[in-house]
Amino acid sequence: MIAIKDLHKSYTMGSNSLHVLKGINFSVEEGELVSIMGSSGSGKSTLLNILGMLDEADSGTYTLDGTPIKNLNEKIAARYRNKFLGFIFQSFNLINYKSALDNVGMPLYYQGMKRAERTDKAMAYLEKVGLANWAHHMPNELSGGQKQRVAIARALASDPKVLLADEPTGALDTKTSYEVMELIQGINDEGKTILVVTHEDDIAHMTKRIVNLKDGLIIDDTKINQVRAASHV
Amino acid sequence: MFSLERWQEIFETIRKNKLRTFLTGLSVASGIFILVILLALGQGMQNGIAKEFERDATNRISVYTGVTSVGYKGLNPGRFIEMTNADYNYLIEKYEDNLEFKSAVYRIWSGILTYGKESGSYRVEGVYPDYQFLENESLVSGRYINYSDQEDKTKVVVIGNKVKQDLFGDTDALGKLVQVNGINFYVVGVYSDPGGEREETRVFVPISTSQRVFGGADKVRNLGFTLKPKANFEATLAQSINFSNEIEAFLKERHLVAPDDTSAININNTLEDAKRFYDLIGMIKLFFWIVGIFTIIAGVVGVSNIMLIIVKERTKEIGIRKALGAEPWSIVSMILHESIFVTAIAGFSGLLFSMGLLELIGPNLQMDYIRNPTVNFNVAITTVFILVLAGALAGFVPAWRAARIKPIAALREE
Numbered sequence: 001m002i003a004i005k006d007l008h009k010s011y012t013m014g015s016n017s018l019h020v021l022k023g024i025n026f027s028v029e030e031g032e033l034v035s036i037m038g039s040s041g042s043g044k045s046t047l048l049n050i051l052g053m054l055d056e057a058d059s060g061t062y063t064l065d066g067t068p069i070k071n072l073n074e075k076i077a078a079r080y081r082n083k084f085l086g087f088i089f090q091s092f093n094l095i096n097y098k099s100a101l102d103n104v105g106m107p108l109y110y111q112g113m114k115r116a117e118r119t120d121k122a123m124a125y126l127e128k129v130g131l132a133n134w135a136h137h138m139p140n141e142l143s144g145g146q147k148q149r150v151a152i153a154r155a156l157a158s159d160p161k162v163l164l165a166d167e168p169t170g171a172l173d174t175k176t177s178y179e180v181m182e183l184i185q186g187i188n189d190e191g192k193t194i195l196v197v198t199h200e201d202d203i204a205h206m207t208k209r210i211v212n213l214k215d216g217l218i219i220d221d222t223k224i225n226q227v228r229a230a231s232h233v
Numbered sequence: 234m235f236s237l238e239r240w241q242e243i244f245e246t247i248r249k250n251k252l253r254t255f256l257t258g259l260s261v262a263s264g265i266f267i268l269v270i271l272l273a274l275g276q277g278m279q280n281g282i283a284k285e286f287e288r289d290a291t292n293r294i295s296v297y298t299g300v301t302s303v304g305y306k307g308l309n310p311g312r313f314i315e316m317t318n319a320d321y322n323y324l325i326e327k328y329e330d331n332l333e334f335k336s337a338v339y340r341i342w343s344g345i346l347t348y349g350k351e352s353g354s355y356r357v358e359g360v361y362p363d364y365q366f367l368e369n370e371s372l373v374s375g376r377y378i379n380y381s382d383q384e385d386k387t388k389v390v391v392i393g394n395k396v397k398q399d400l401f402g403d404t405d406a407l408g409k410l411v412q413v414n415g416i417n418f419y420v421v422g423v424y425s426d427p428g429g430e431r432e433e434t435r436v437f438v439p440i441s442t443s444q445r446v447f448g449g450a451d452k453v454r455n456l457g458f459t460l461k462p463k464a465n466f467e468a469t470l471a472q473s474i475n476f477s478n479e480i481e482a483f484l485k486e487r488h489l490v491a492p493d494d495t496s497a498i499n500i501n502n503t504l505e506d507a508k509r510f511y512d513l514i515g516m517i518k519l520f521f522w523i524v525g526i527f528t529i530i531a532g533v534v535g536v537s538n539i540m541l542i543i544v545k546e547r548t549k550e551i552g553i554r555k556a557l558g559a560e561p562w563s564i565v566s567m568i569l570h571e572s573i574f575v576t577a578i579a580g581f582s583g584l585l586f587s588m589g590l591l592e593l594i595g596p597n598l599q600m601d602y603i604r605n606p607t608v609n610f611n612v613a614i615t616t617v618f619i620l621v622l623a624g625a626l627a628g629f630v631p632a633w634r635a636a637r638i639k640p641i642a643a644l645r646e647e
Contacts, residue, residue, distance in 0.1 A: 049641050052556070054556060054640045054641040055639065074561045074636075074637070075560045075561065075562070078555060078558050078559060078560040078561070079558065081555075081556060081557070081558050082558020083558070087557075089644065093549070093552075093553045093556070094553075095553055098249075102245070106553075106554070107557045107558055109238065109242070110557055110558040110559050110560075110563070112238075114238070115237075115238060115241060154557070158557075158558070
């Protein structure tokens with residue numbers, strides 16, 4: 001599903017150049033649930049942003065579902081993001097003046113779907129994350145866990161190939177974190193490929209494979225026995 | 234542009250951001266409002282001044298005499314100068330080709346008009362038939378004094394509308410006999426004057442009759458002329474000033490008045506006054522335009538400012554939208570669409586509101602020199618379009634820049 005070869009990325013900050021990714025080789029099969037771990041500054045978020053086409057690599061190749069991702073202009077990147085990827089952010093990033101339902105419908109709006117159809121589909125995904133009753137609430141009327149569920153529903157709405165989650169539980173308490181992870185595991189069980197960036201061990205162990213990053217290089221990549229989040233709840 | 238989905242999206246954004254929308258709208262609406270009111274005031278002043286000049290023909294040159302103030306050729310100051318028929322006849326002969334309308338006036342200051350039981354004191358003036366046009370009068374009924382009245386020295390009188398109301402009320406005045414200082418005159422006409430009631434309290438008789446009946450001999454109290462217009466205003470004005478100077482010089486020489494005497498021979502050139510006033514009005518209108526344009530510029534700056542803030546405020550939202558698959562152009566057009574919609578609605582409401590106010594207050598405005606302030610609708614609507622366009626242009630730059638921001642940078646923004 002995802003194939004990355006010799007990926008480099010550096011940032012220039014004033015006169016200093018910061019080499020963040022120093023040659024990453026990495027691939028993910030369809031249906032995998034992978035966590036990317038590493039201390040802060042290890043380059044894990046940068047990697048995720050490049051995978052998410054939110055940022056561009058300096059060199060190296062990146063293939064997503066057989067499509068080479070290179071020389072993207074903004075327009076094509078936007079189309080690919082909409083088609084291939086669903087994002088889940090630490091800070092939820094819901095549009096605060098839109099109801100939960102409308103937030104979930106956003107990716108569908110950019111697919112050019114009609115309003116009625118969009119609403120039906122968004123409602124189905126809200127049901128899936130157990131928030132059908134909250135459909136018409138504004139984000140500020142929802143708890144953190146609920147917001148993240150809305151964000152997950154939104155990420156799923158466009159039926160993407162890959163879900164990218166950047167510290168999805170970073171802003172949540174342990175109990176809520178496990179609930180969110182349970183939801184993510186459930187989605188993975190249905191066959192969706194998911195990448196989770198985290199620095200929490202317990203969250204990482206709820207995935208099926210842990211990739212450890214340090215100073216811009218992968219130092220460890222192991223498949224593990226998944227801990228079901230449900231057993232903690 | 235006309236996609237229903239886009240409109241729904243925009244209406245939703247507007248509904249959820251009422252204050253922002255209101256403030257944007259307010260700066261646009263008030264800009265248009267102020268401009269329209271200013272332009273209307275300028276027009277109102279022009280109308281008002283034009284009205285003041287409507288009392289008499291705008292190119293009228295009046296000559297009247299007074300008392301000499303300096304001695305000349307052994308004559309003492311304090312002499313009263315009186316013009317005669319000969320002066321008038323000489324002038325109309327000499328300037329025959331240039332004159333449009335001309336009349337000498339023999340005036341009796343206190344004329345008592347009596348009809349039946351009604352009577353009143355009015356200004357009685359003996360005039361030539363042309364005087365109607367010099368005074369810019371129009372006939373309500375009957376006729377004006379004509380040349381055969383003049384030749385025959387008939388005792389006929391043309392009375393003002395106000396005089397007719399005073400003496401005859403609602404009954405017909407034509408053909409009735411009125412006494413002017415005890416002498417019977419036939420009423421042959423009733424006139425109205427755009428100068429209003431004050432100008433309609435006068436009565437006119439043939440000058441030959443008045444000179445004979447009221448003991449004027451060949452005396453003339455004043456003269457009135459208009460000149461045939463030239464091809465353009467400047468030439469007309471130059472001719473008019475030239476003519477004034479020539480008759481002044483002629484009369485001074487003939488009546489032995491010192492060339493530097495300013496009180497014995499008085500010439501009032503309406504055209505010269507009019508030019509001065511119209512120049513002033515031109516300046517005032519220009520000033521209003523400048524103020525208006527600066528108001529619009531201020532409005533544009535206001536709109537741009539708000540657009541800048543809106544885009545800044547929405548940076549994160551833009552990042553989210555881009556992460557969800559929004560193309561840059563869809564971001565730009567979303568912001569522009571919203572801003573054009575808001576400024577257009579606000580601009581037109583400002584326009585409607587100010588036009589409404591003018592409709593309501595304009596005709597009832599009772600002020601000297603301001604009359605029926607109106608604004609050219611095309612000018613106003615063009616201004617609205619300019620403002621909307623400027624707002625859109627001003628919004629375009631920040632919107633474009635925001636759409637270029639990498640989504641990751643936008644999302645980091647808190």
